[in-house]
Amino acid sequence: MNRGGWYPTSRAPPNVRAGEGDRAAPPRRDGARSKRRAAGAAGAAALALLLSAAPGRADESRAARRAAAARERDRPYTMVEMSGGVMTLPGADVCPVLAPEACEQGETSVSFGIHNLYRWGDIGFGAGIFWAASLSTDAAHGASSLERDHSRRYFMLDGVFRYYALRTPKTEWWVGATVGGVVVNDSWSVEADRNPYSDTAYVGPRAATIGTEGVAAGLAIGGDWAFAENWSVGSHLRYSSWFLPEQRKISPTGDRASLSERVDMFNIGVLIAYRVAL
Structure with a gap:
């Protein structure tokens, strides 16, 4: 093996000749980035759904409290x-x-x-x-x-x-x-x-x-x-x-x-x- 880890073409291992060696291919970061983007989008969608449902639950709760108060106060x-x-x-x-x-x-x-x-x-x-x-x-x-x-x-x-x-x-x-x-x-x-x-x-x-x-x-x-x-x-x-x-x-x-x-x-x-x- 030559200094620096370079092989002659005829002696290089198959994975190096195919471009899969440690120095032949850069680290794969696209998959991790896409997963992070998908997780972020899912989290944003869940947060938006929660925020949109919160006013409805709050309105329902307020209506229930008003009805109970009306009965107690003869309204x-x-x-x-x-x-x-x-x-x-x-x-x-x-x-x-x-x-x-x-x-x-x-x-x-x-x-x-x-x-x-x-x-x-x-x-x-x-x-x-x-x-x-x-x-x-x-x-x-x-x-x-x-x-x-x-x-x-x-x-x-x-x-x-x-x-x-x-x-x-x-x-x-x-x-x-x-x-x-x-x-x-x-x-x-x-x-x-x-x-x-x-x-x-x-x-x-x-x-x-x-x-x-x-x-x-x-x-x-x-x-x-x-x-x-x-x-x-x-x-x-x-x-x-x-x-x-x-x-x-x-x-x-x-x-x-x-x-x-x-x-x-x-x-x-x-x-x-x-x-x-x-």
């Missing part, structure tokens, strides 16, 4: 309330067919509701919707090969007024009144409607439906417990009187609306509410 705020329970029509004559002997006494359904309320001290008022469906279907008249079934759906749109008579830092008890409209939908379907022979979609409903519209008014009592700063759970008991047309609608197939005239409705359920600052 106005709004609340969204969702409920679920059981609805019963104990004295209703349910007659979905023309034959009088086919009438049944009473009806029980599962119910869901959502209301938006404005609160100011002891007073609350607002509006909401209430939906219920019969727990089971019953057989309808017709050829046995058709396998006709009948089901009912209930829909209410009502205004709500409440007076919170008993209030503590964690619990509230109220009485209220409701007034609005009610729609009772009777639907008849056959096996071909429920399980179509093909996936072809047709315009219009798959079942024959009769809608009965009326007016509803009632009373309610309930209470709730605040388990978090702006969250509460509770229960309610509601009574409503439905005023439906005296003459029941009749479909071309001889089916008729299940309910008519005055109907008493009872509803018991649980609710969860969230307070929102104004």
Whole structure:
């Protein structure tokens, strides 16, 4: 080997001849620099995302604090309330067919509701919707090969007024009144409607439906417990009187609306509410 580490071309090791010797190639720094640049870009992106999300979290936190402070100081705020329970029509004559002997006494359904309320001290008022469906279907008249079934759906749109008579830092008890409209939908379907022979979609409903519209008014009592700063759970008991047309609608197939005239409705359920600052 010559002084200085240089070889004749014929005697140089393969890696030196290929330009891979210690003195033939400079140190590789491009890969390290690119990694540092990528890491810096990722860090900058994460920092930008954190900074952009921080105002949203701060606004949400401020809104939550304002709602909690409004409740403590009897200042106005709004609340969204969702409920679920059981609805019963104990004295209703349910007659979905023309034959009088086919009438049944009473009806029980599962119910869901959502209301938006404005609160100011002891007073609350607002509006909401209430939906219920019969727990089971019953057989309808017709050829046995058709396998006709009948089901009912209930829909209410009502205004709500409440007076919170008993209030503590964690619990509230109220009485209220409701007034609005009610729609009772009777639907008849056959096996071909429920399980179509093909996936072809047709315009219009798959079942024959009769809608009965009326007016509803009632009373309610309930209470709730605040388990978090702006969250509460509770229960309610509601009574409503439905005023439906005296003459029941009749479909071309001889089916008729299940309910008519005055109907008493009872509803018991649980609710969860969230307070929102104004």
